[in-house]
Amino acid sequence: MASPQYRLVYWPGIPGRGEHIRLVFEETSTPYTDTATTSDGLDRVLAYVQGNVPDDNINPPPLAPPILQHLADPNNDTNVTTISQTSNILLYLATHLPPGSIAPDPKTDPNALFYLNSLALTALDGLSNEPHDCHHPIASGLYYEDQKPESLRKADNYVRVRLPKFLGYFERVLGSGASGGGKWLYGGKFSFADLVLFQCLDGVKFMFPKAVSKYEREGTYAKVFALYQAVSERPKITEYLKSSRRQKYSDGIYRYYEELDIEP
Ligand SMILES: N[C@@H](CCC(=O)N[C@@H](CS)C(=O)NCC(=O)O)C(=O)O
Helix, strand or coil: CCCCCEEEECCCCCCCCHHHHHHHHHHCCCCEEECCCCCCHHHHHHHHHCCCCCCCCCCCCCCCCCEEEEEEECCEEEEEEEEECHHHHHHHHHHHCCCCCCCCCCCCCCCHHHHHHHHHHHHHHHHHHHHHHHHCCCCCCCCHHHCHHHHHHHHHHHHHHHHHHHHHHHHHHHHCHHHCCCCCCECCECCHHHHHHHHHHHHHHHHCHHHHHHHHHHCCCHHHHHHHHHHHCCHHHHHHHHCCCCCCCCCCCCCCCHHHCCCC
């Protein structure tokens, strides 16, 4: 049997940024391999991060995972496209998976991919990168334990100021005419940007449960929480979330520290 044409290279043991790519594969029933579940997975990720994967004269070498490898021919390892950067990988998949599955067909809506990319990048900025910086406000290379006072300051500001700003922004997007009805972010149709917002909110819920449940109870961001629910109820996503392929949050971007679980 031919092996899958898509390979995801990402750290085993955490959902992390790789999760956005997994959700696309799961939603579209696209076969993929994942270093999270292969025996040599960690070694393969380390080889990329440490710069030990030989350059191939076609693909610029990636700096960090997630990394997508797309084999032109599943039986031939020599013709492989290698793409990095989460949102860039999502754009690539949006143009290679069946039109309409995670983005409108560019023939009918040429700007859609760029709108969706803006929305995905904005969610990743405010609901993924900034939460990460709450436990690493001084340096990514230092342990959380080496930057605890600064983390507390950052997390306090995040849950009081930045989190409601980003929730409010996406509520506004969902209330705009461009959303096409307010169920999905753009054009009245489900897209990869909805998956990104879902995953980001899921991580923030894990990291700051007190803040998120307060904002949910208040009802100010009802459309955002309804989108979260609607994504989780998509049959393929529900099935995936229950499966062993869905890894638990631990020491990745989204971490639970009781002292940072602040009620705004
Ligand atoms: N902006 C990049 C960030 C990539 C990134 O920071 N990857 C992390 C894992 S989520 C990593 O392993 N970084 C290694 C490093 O920065 O040295 C993306 O969205 O893909």
